[in-house]
Amino acid sequence: MPHILDLDAIRPLLDADRLINEIEAGFALYSEGRVNVPPVGFLHFDDPPGDVHIKYGAITDDDVWVLKVASGFYANPSLGLPPSDGVILIFSQQTGALELVLHDRCWLTDMRTAAAGAVAARHLAPSGVDHIGIIGTGVQARMQLEMLCSVVAAESAIVWGRNPETVREMIEDLTRSEPIAAAGLTIRAAGSVDELAAASRLIVTATSAREPLLRADQIQPGTHITAMGSDDDGKQELDAALLGRADRVVADSVSQCSEYGECVHAISAGLLARNDIVELGAVVRDSALGRTSDDQITIADLTGVAVQDIQIAKMIARAQRER
């Protein structure tokens, strides 16, 4: 019978530093056309409101294929439950057999999403980032900063969120976080987005904003911005003009980012051509396609690709076998 691992069993099996490398390798495979990612399946519920995403796919000639079910049920917090749940199934590409069930409750999705931000920063941030700016105060905003400690040697981080109390709590929590403490990173609240943008050469937006939070005129030359909040229709974190002004716009998946995410708004406004978007996996393979000087503005638009789920699931399966 295939094993089912719960979150407590999964957490110790994941090595965050190796994860970044595996996600990076996954993007490279994806951009080489070596990953079969069929369209995402959706189910919507009205009462109580809930959304389910079904993502699945396979790397060509790999040992396994992977299916993920991730859900958001928005009334759950009023019942004392987390809003998200998730499970990943790993099947053999040789026999079709179900090999492992990871009942990760979306934690692996959060981790692979944070790791994608680290991959983008590794390849696109300018040299010598002193201050990291984080816009957003949710789980993903926190995980982004923790994961960035592995790839960027900054002195401090600056956090902006709409609710100062939530910002304060986030800073308190993060100060006690192991990767933040190990990196010796100090964290403070930004008085405004203007202040954050003026001070930070690496900015991450991780919000569910439906109106732009960052404008083109706020950004200094030599800044990299990773936008990861927009994963569905109607969401937007960056002003379209900012993508128009950027020297490089990179997307995890050009096909997905042409439908939702940040790029779609700039394409609609005639400020960005689809052909000008470079895929993150292409930058991984050829750094000349990414940042070529420290005074450029670069943007990474991340919407989440099933190859990330495949890569992180394989890591857990391997670690479990090797125990």
Added chain:
Amino acid sequence: MPHILDLDAIRPLLDADRLINEIEAGFALYSEGRVNVPPVGFLHFDDPPGDVHIKYGAITDDDVWVLKVASGFYANPSLGLPPSDGVILIFSQQTGALELVLHDRCWLTDMRTAAAGAVAARHLAPSGVDHIGIIGTGVQARMQLEMLCSVVAAESAIVWGRNPETVREMIEDLTRSEPIAAAGLTIRAAGSVDELAAASRLIVTATSAREPLLRADQIQPGTHITAMGSDDDGKQELDAALLGRADRVVADSVSQCSEYGECVHAISAGLLARNDIVELGAVVRDSALGRTSDDQITIADLTGVAVQDIQIAKMIARAQRER
């Protein structure tokens, strides 16, 4: 942590007689438009060759939603493994939480498919069927006959298959089967399809034929035929003219049977209009839409609908809770 049940744990939880009623109720809900069944997801592998089908859906205002992964890996038998594998996941419609994993290895798919044949026979077979004709010798052909014992009081069954040795083995196995023995059904081999068609007022085809096995001129008035082998492009068990001659053509899903199955061939040949096909769930709700006299020829074209997976999964979940 959600339970995972393997096949040994699942088998004793299923009550075959109740299953037929639940599948019948599921078809009625489906034909009332009360089931959300998104398009089937597919993954294909070349080396070794394998196909994966991902079916999922939800009955409106139900407690749960269900996702099924079913695979066929055709080189498995050469490795001493069964060609099919399958797993069904049951999630809450209230919270999105994963509630139960059924690692049924496709047995529940076989059972719900056989139960659909029994539903079709219950509503469409003429009164007084003395002999049941079974065309095909695979797992599904056997299960169809076993399940029919619950709804039809026949004296005997007649089996036809291309390989007489396989027919002999099937008859030997079935004679020892509990439902067949309990019904006192005798089983013999048919010398030809002609002989089978002449003797049987209820015929089931359960083959993977790509050329018609039954012709219009072979069928006696007052016969019901259930065709369930055609579940994909290019498969066909019944001559299109037979559907043209039938008094009633019933499909489990009009939308699916207009794309594959038996109806599609008759529609292409101009022998059947899509509007003339009646959905099985509509017949369940209103018997006047089905057979109205004992000398009519009726046909049921079954391709398999996700509501069957939902219904059988719910039965297992309920039985497991009540243990």
